[in-house]
Amino acid sequence: MKVEQFYNKNQFVIRGENKTVFQSYNxxxxxxxxxxxxxxxxxxxxxxxxxxxxxxxxxxDFKRILNYETREEIDNLNTVSNKRAYIQKLIDSKVIEYDENMI
Known part of the structure; x- marks a missing residue:
């Protein structure tokens, strides 16, 4: 497992166990x-x-490891005015999985 600081002192990218994780604070x-x-x-x-x-x-930064469908949607993120609403739409349509237990 490798932990790297990501842009800010309380932001981290953790690589290992076949996954790449973005962590903010805890x-x-x-x-x-x-x-x-x-x-x-x-x-x-x-x-x-x-x-x-x-x-x-x-x-x-990590879209290259996303599957094709998700990568295409993330590319569209830069063209929308309300990014938060766009991400929520992707969650609602199951393009992005949501895990309320992920802490």
């Missing part, structure tokens, strides 16, 4: 399965403007 915000490219968001994904800002950076 909360797991996002997880990418390195085999399937599936993206999962935790319950704190939209906790604050800073958290969502770093989530968008994580998605952009």
């Amino acid at each position: 909360s797991e915000i996002a997880e990418i399965n390195n085999d399937t490219g599936k993206l999962k968001l935790g319950c704190d994904w939209d906790y604050s403007k800073t958290t969502t800002k770093h989530l968008y950076l994580f998605l952009n």
Whole structure:
């Protein structure tokens, strides 16, 4: 397992165990399965403007390991005016998995 600081002192990327995880403070915000490219968001994904800002950076920096469908949707993220609503739409349509127990 490898832990790297990500843009800010309280933001981390953790690589290992066949997944890439974005952690903000003590909360797991996002997880990418390195085999399937599936993206999962935790319950704190939209906790604050800073958290969502770093989530968008994580998605952009690591989109190469996302599956094709999710990567295409993440590419569209830069063209929408309300990114939070767009991500929620992707969760609602099951393009992105949501795990309320991911902490």
